[in-house]
Amino acid sequence: MNAAYIWTERGRFVPASHLLKRECALHQRKGGQAVKVDVAVIGGGPAGLTAAKEIASHGGSVVVVDENSTFGGKLLGQLHEEPGGNNWWKGGEIAAKLVEETKAAGATLMPQTQVWGLETGWTVHIADTRNRELPFRAIQAKAVLLATGAVEKPLAMPGWTLPGVMTVGAAQVLTNVNRVKPGKRVIIAGVDVLSLTIARAMKLAGVELVGIVLPGRSEFSQGRSNPLELLKQLQSMTHLAPNPLLRAGGAVLGSSLGIQLAAHFFPRGGVKVWGIPIQLKKALVAIHGDEQVTHAEIASIDAAGQIIPGTSTAVPVDAVCLSGGLTPLGELAATAGCQFVRIDGLNGAVPLHNQAMETTVRNLYVAGNITGIEGAKIAMVQGKVAGLNMCRQLGIGHVGEQDVQTAIQKVEATRETSDIQFHLNIKEARIQLQSLWEQNRPLHA
Structure with a gap:
């Protein structure tokens, strides 16, 4: 370079x-x-x-x-x-x-x-x-x-060019700078410091947060679609959690065995932080709509981030925020x-x-x-x-x-x-x- x-x-x-x-x-x-x-x-x-x-x-x-x-x-x-x-x-x-x-x-x-x-x-x-x-x-x-x-790094996937799809950075500007809701019912793909803080800001602004899921595996998502890798990263964020139980979880993530156990026993329905479901066993695999976003296709994944066949469901949303990192x-x-x-x-x-x-x-x-x-x-x-x-x-x-x-x-x-x-x-x-x-x-x- x-x-x-x-x-x-x-x-x-x-x-x-x-x-x-x-x-x-x-x-x-x-x-x-x-x-x-x-x-x-x-x-x-x-x-x-x-x-x-x-x-x-x-x-x-x-x-x-x-x-x-x-x-x-x-x-x-x-x-x-x-x-x-x-x-x-x-x-x-x-x-x-x-x-x-x-x-x-x-x-x-x-x-x-x-x-x-x-x-x-x-x-x-x-x-x-x-x-x-x-x-x-x-x-x-x-x-x-x-x-x-x-x-921001892109997270390309089927439907990502539809109106209503944006990066979390764009959602941050809309919410905290322009005082405009990115959507009424929003889902976020990508779990990191940025997506967590912006999700909370959107919720405080009155946006309904369906949840934060992982992006589906692709050349763009890299380690962001792997629950094991994400749990390593979450270790540095547990001190920001809103309750003592979640903060104590940081000790569990301090070893490779603890991370593997956490990935295995992480609830299928996710864990709520500030009332927002964080779902490490769900991934966004596609975004659907004709002229704008109407729903997100979510599938269950295993601990390595592999899609579990036959688990896709359609979740109604009017906006999707993608967090690919900076x-x-x-x-x-x-x-x-x-x-x-x-x-x-x-x-x-x-x-x-x-x-x-x-x-x-x-x-x-x-x-x-x-x-x-x-x-x-x-x-x-x-x-x-x-x-x-x-x-x-x-x-x-x-x-x-x-x-x-x-x-x-x-x-x-x-x-x-x-x-x-x-x-x-x-x-x-x-x-x-x-x-x-x-x-x-x-x-x-």
Whole structure:
């Protein structure tokens, strides 16, 4: 993934860098204007905003670009109760506060602005998503932070293109951001942190949740259709359960024997969490309807995820939410020439980077879910590390190596106490990532 290629209208693959140079030349001939700053931040989620606030508060000039109309990224749709009770994580409120703090520090925020090109040096080419006339068409920066976040992985199956079928992320935006019910009667396929928290938010909004089932086995579902694999993942989530009995179940899942017993004795009708049935022995195998979703086809499965013949039933629903998990969004890093690695625990390929958020390309940094899927709290502390390190490298303010190291220690402490983990092997993956960096340290580092 060190080079990106694009399929042209002439029917051949060419390096994206070639097309980028051509577009940049056209841009210059048209008299495109550029603004000069210390740092350009691409992505206005928790990582990007925190980094920008840090840079601006130390006296640096920084622009944050985001294609959405509202800054905050995935924070905007987050709503869940943290362990201990009486303490809700309200992402929308946290995002609003972070935006105000970033503006107050002196950062420039550019919403509804898309990055279509990235030249080393650095020149960030932008376009307005609403067709407005921008005051400038490019940003020239000494350093760039990629905080582009993550994208949901598809769960293709028969009927998945019908109106009424959506990802759980789309359901999250509808419910928690736009205050619109995804449907009246909804079923979710895919059991993970994301689907559980969004299911609860939908239920609080008055949606009837038929249940959360597994996706049928396919090349897209991979281990997500296997009850044994899922029970391993659920071990890291039992502390979020609403009653002591379910929380105690985490001890049972601490051994391979316990997982096998749990898979064998897990109730056929599922276990209710917040009144929502979680059915690890049921799978969504198809979605039906003419012009929109009318019902979901559910079948019983064994402990290995195999469909039990003759068990399919039709469940009336008007919406289906698919949860295939998240994967880092790294296209811009690829076009910039970053070296990529794939490590179990990071949920996909990520740019090779160190604990100080530096990539293998000089003055190109990363933070947030582009570095591996974790929660918003991790993204924010990573953003602070990136912001401080860019300040140190560019001579902005009076930031020293110890300031950066203290911020790195904060990341590790936050990860250690994090309520939500998207992968059991995240800590081991981070150690392995740093080891790979040491082995492949670029000359500029």
